[in-house]
Amino acid sequence: MLRQALGQTASSGTASEPAGTTEDAARLLDRLGHRFKNTLVLIQATAWQTALGAVDVQDFLKLFDGRLRAIAAASDVLARNGWGSFPLGELVRAVLEEHEETTRSRIRIEIGDLPPLLPEAAQNLALALHELTTNALEHGALSVPGGSVRLESRIEGEELVVVWREADGPRVVPPTRQGFGLVLLDRVVARRYAGRAIMDWERSGLICTLRIPGSRILDRPAGRPATS
Numbered sequence: 758m759l760r761q762a763l764g765q766t767a768s769s770g771t772a773s774e775p776a777g778t779t780e781d782a783a784r785l786l787d788r789l790g791h792r793f794k795n796t797l798v799l800i801q802a803t804a805w806q807t808a809l810g811a812v813d814v815q816d817f818l819k820l821f822d823g824r825l826r827a828i829a830a831a832s833d834v835l836a837r838n839g840w841g842s843f844p845l846g847e848l849v850r851a852v853l854e855e856h857e858e859t860t861r862s863r864i865r866i867e868i869g870d871l872p873p874l875l876p877e878a879a880q881n882l883a884l885a886l887h888e889l890t891t892n893a894l895e896h897g898a899l900s901v902p903g904g905s906v907r908l909e910s911r912i913e914g915e916e917l918v919v920v921w922r923e924a925d926g927p928r929v930v931p932p933t934r935q936g937f938g939l940v941l942l943d944r945v946v947a948r949r950y951a952g953r954a955i956m957d958w959e960r961s962g963l964i965c966t967l968r969i970p971g972s973r974i975l976d977r978p979a980g981r982p983a984t985s
Contacts, residue, residue, distance in 0.1 A: 792840060792876070799828065799880055806937050820937075826855050827887035831879040842873035842976035845882075845910055845919075852886045859894055863904070869911040873976040881945045888938030889921050889965060898926030898962045916952075917969045923962030931958040942967070950974055 803824050811817035830851040834843050846868040853864060874882075890899075890906075898904030904926040910919045923929075932939070942954040942965070952969035 789840060810937055823887060823891060824884060827852055827883040828880050830855060831883035835876055835879050841876055843876065843879060845871055845874055848879060848883060849886060849908065852883050856890050860899060863899055864906045864908060867909045871910060871912060874974055875976055878974050885941055888941060892938060893923055898923035901927055915971050917971055917974055919967040921965040926962045928960055929958045929963055
């Protein structure tokens with residue numbers, strides 16, 4: 758049904774349109790169809806993982822709603838960028854906008870001069886950022902007055918480095934079991950992108966460092982300038 762509807766949209770142009778326009782539309786439709794299927798798979802997996810960690814139906818609905826909003830924010834970013842590569846800063850701000858009333862100016866964002874990221878990374882990164890923010894609001898630095906977070910990103914060698922650094926929060930206690938957020942970071946960063954997710958449970962706040970090979974997540978290799 759989706760494929761048929763998309764096909765009708767692509768064929769609605771006039772016969773006088775250049776051939777390149779039709780070919781570009783076909784490629785876009787293929788990309789959208791692939792993205793739609795991947796999103797459904799991600800939503801299904803998120804629902805299962807959420808159900809495993811929820812204590813009751815109300816808890817499930819609350820957790821799942823927040824995660825769906827993160828996925829939707831990532832989809833909005835991709836749509837604004839033609840379903841292609843996207844700036845990390847735009848994704849970060851879109852996800853944090855969902856928490857604006859409670860975070861306000863307590864999260865400082867320092868995004869370096871980065872190449873755009875591959876579209877496949879958007880939704881998983883959005884979920885990871887949502888989990889870090891939610892955890893900080895419930896248990897970490899953002900759960901107390903005066904607590905803050907600094908989110909940094911940069912290129913080091915051939916790696917993309919993203920650091921979530923909490924400060925002035927309650928004393929941090931390492932979790933006794935892996936929740937959704939830690940499972941997500943492990944599976945996505947370590948397994949899918951062949952990177953590392955380093956969790957430092959400092960007394961003053963959690964420091965989460967993601968190190969991902971640029972070749973797996975950037976639209977061009979780290980350190981290589983964009984071509985005109």
